[in-house]
Amino acid sequence: xxxxxxxxxxxxxxxxxxxxxxxxxxxxxxxxxxxxxxxxxxxxxxxxxxxxxxxxxxxxxxxxxxxxxxxxxxxxxxxxxxxxxxxxxxxxxxxxxxxxxxxxxxxxxxxxxxxxxxxxxxxxxxxxxxxxxxxxxxxxxxxxxxxxxxxxxxxxxxxxxxxxxxxxxxxxxxxxxxxxxxxxxxxxxxxxxxxxxxxxxxxxxxxxxxxxxxxxxxx
Amino acid sequence: xxxxxxxxxxxxxxxxxxxxxxxxxxxxxxxxxxxxxxxxxxxxxxxxxxxxxxxxxxxxxxxxxxxxxxxxxxxxxxxxxxxxxxxxxxxxxxxxxxxxxxxxxxxxxxxxxxxxxxxxxxxxxxxxxxxxxxxxxxxxxxxxxxxxxxxxxxxxxxxxxxxxxxxxxxxxxxxxxxxxxxxxxxxxxxxxxxxxxxxxxxxxxxxxxxxxxxxxxxxxxxxxxxxxxxxxxxxxxxxxxxxxxxxxxxxxxxxxxxxxxxxxxxxxxxxxxxxxxxxxxxxxxxxxxxxxxxxxxxxxxx
Numbered sequence: 001x002x003x004x005x006x007x008x009x010x011x012x013x014x015x016x017x018x019x020x021x022x023x024x025x026x027x028x029x030x031x032x033x034x035x036x037x038x039x040x041x042x043x044x045x046x047x048x049x050x051x052x053x054x055x056x057x058x059x060x061x062x063x064x065x066x067x068x069x070x071x072x073x074x075x076x077x078x079x080x081x082x083x084x085x086x087x088x089x090x091x092x093x094x095x096x097x098x099x100x101x102x103x104x105x106x107x108x109x110x111x112x113x114x115x116x117x118x119x120x121x122x123x124x125x126x127x128x129x130x131x132x133x134x135x136x137x138x139x140x141x142x143x144x145x146x147x148x149x150x151x152x153x154x155x156x157x158x159x160x161x162x163x164x165x166x167x168x169x170x171x172x173x174x175x176x177x178x179x180x181x182x183x184x185x186x187x188x189x190x191x192x193x194x195x196x197x198x199x200x201x202x203x204x205x206x207x208x209x210x211x212x213x214x215x216x217x218x219x
Numbered sequence: 220x221x222x223x224x225x226x227x228x229x230x231x232x233x234x235x236x237x238x239x240x241x242x243x244x245x246x247x248x249x250x251x252x253x254x255x256x257x258x259x260x261x262x263x264x265x266x267x268x269x270x271x272x273x274x275x276x277x278x279x280x281x282x283x284x285x286x287x288x289x290x291x292x293x294x295x296x297x298x299x300x301x302x303x304x305x306x307x308x309x310x311x312x313x314x315x316x317x318x319x320x321x322x323x324x325x326x327x328x329x330x331x332x333x334x335x336x337x338x339x340x341x342x343x344x345x346x347x348x349x350x351x352x353x354x355x356x357x358x359x360x361x362x363x364x365x366x367x368x369x370x371x372x373x374x375x376x377x378x379x380x381x382x383x384x385x386x387x388x389x390x391x392x393x394x395x396x397x398x399x400x401x402x403x404x405x406x407x408x409x410x411x412x413x414x415x416x417x418x419x420x421x422x423x424x425x426x427x428x429x430x431x432x433x434x435x436x437x438x439x440x441x442x443x444x445x446x447x448x449x450x451x452x453x454x455x456x457x458x459x460x461x462x463x464x465x466x467x468x469x470x471x472x473x474x475x476x477x478x479x480x481x482x483x484x485x486x487x488x489x490x491x492x493x494x495x496x497x498x499x500x501x502x503x504x505x506x507x508x509x510x511x512x513x514x515x516x517x518x519x520x521x
Contacts, residue, residue: 052253054253057253058246061246061249065237065242065245066235069235070234070235073235083245087248087249091249091252092252093249094250094252094253094256095252095253095255095256147238147241148238148241149237149238149242150237150238151237151238152235153232153233155229156233156234156235158233159229160233177223178227206223210225213226213229216229217226217228
C-alpha cells in the first residue's frame, strides 16, 4: 500500500472516522480498524506490562526478540555476544515496568536499548583488555551449539561476517537504516553527530559492504 | 550514489530462527527479573504512603472513619488515586468494560470528511457503523468478531452501490491482545486516556448532566505518527457522568504539519447509550441485490 494512503488511513483512524475508497471501483481496502489496531498494539502491551502482566511481557518478548537478535548479531558479529545483549535488554526491560511510560514507541525503545547495550559491551571489553568485540568480530562466533538461541541463516552469517569488516560507526548506521528503518536524521541523533556525517558513513559503508558481498547482493 | 536496494534485499534475506528450548529458558530468566522487581506496582494502585499509614492501628481507625464520612458525602468519587487514576475513574473502566451493548454518535468536524456524523452500535461480538450525510445513510460497515481466528469486515457504500468484504486473520496480525479494541470503541478510548498521563478538568454540565472531565495532550498517547507528519499536537478530553459514571462525551483535536501544510482534525463522540441490549439482527449485513460485491483477497493490492 502506498505510504500516502497508509498515512491517510492512520490519521483517519485516530479521529474515529472511516475513509471511503478514493476510487470505489478499485478499493484499496485496508480499514482503519486494522491499521490502528496494529499501531496500538504496543501501547496496549505496555499498559498491561506496567500493571505487572506476565502475559504482556511474554508477548513483547515473543514479538520483538527476533529483530533484536538480528540487530545485535549484525552489530556485534558474534552470536554469543548478541544473545547476551538481547537477554540483558529484556531483563532490564522486565525490571523497568514502573519507569517505562506510556509515551514513545516500544520498538524504538528496545532498539535503542540494544544499541546502548552493544556499545557498553564494546566499551567494557576494551576497558578490561580481555577480548575486545572487534577482535572477536574478526573471528565471528557462528559455530552452532545445541543450546544456541539464535540460529542464523547462511545469508545472515555472511552478512554479519561482512559487516565486521566495516568501522563500527558505519555498521551502526547501516544496521539502523536497513533493519530498524530509521531515518538518517534519527540515526544522527542517536550517534550525536550531523546528518551529513551519517550520510557519509552510510554511503561508504554500503559501498564497502557491496564489494565485500560481491556477487551475493545481486542474486 | 548507487541505490542501496540490493543491500536492503540482502538484509531482508538474512533471517534467523530461534531454538525453542533456549527461547523458553531465556524467557524464564526475564520473567524472574519481572517477579523480583520490587518496584513493579500496578499504576492504578494507591500511593505508597497508604501502606505506612495503615501500619498504625490508631491511624487506621481514624482513616476508616474519614473514608466512611467521605463515602457518605459522596466525595470519594473525587479523591485522586495517586496522581494517575482516581476511584471514580477506575469504576468508569469497569462499568464500560461490563457494558453489554453501546450506541454512540461520532461527529467529525473536518471539511474533508465525507460524512456528517456516524452512529456506531457495538456489542462484544459485532460492530455496525452507519455514516450519514444530508440525513441519508451513505455507508454501513459491519465487523464480525465471532470467529476465533478470523474477523470479517463488510463495508457497504450506498452512493457507489458497492459492497466490499474482507477477512482478517488474527494470527497474522502480530499477536493482538485486544482485537476488538480500536479507536471506534469508546470503551477502549476510556482505557487509553486513563493509561496516559492526564489532568483533571473539574466539573461541567453537558446537556443537563453533571460531568467530570479529564484531558491528555500527549501526542505519544496515540503512538508514533508517519514520518511525513511533523509536530503533531493533540487534545483528548473525556467527560463522565458523576451520577452514572458512564462517559458522556469524548472530544478529540489533532493537528500536524504535512508537506508544509497544517492538517487539522476535530471530532466528538456523544449521545452515548451504555449497557443496552442490541438486536443481533442489526449486525447482519444488509446488501441490496443490485450492489456490486467485491471480496478483497481477490484484488491485488496496489
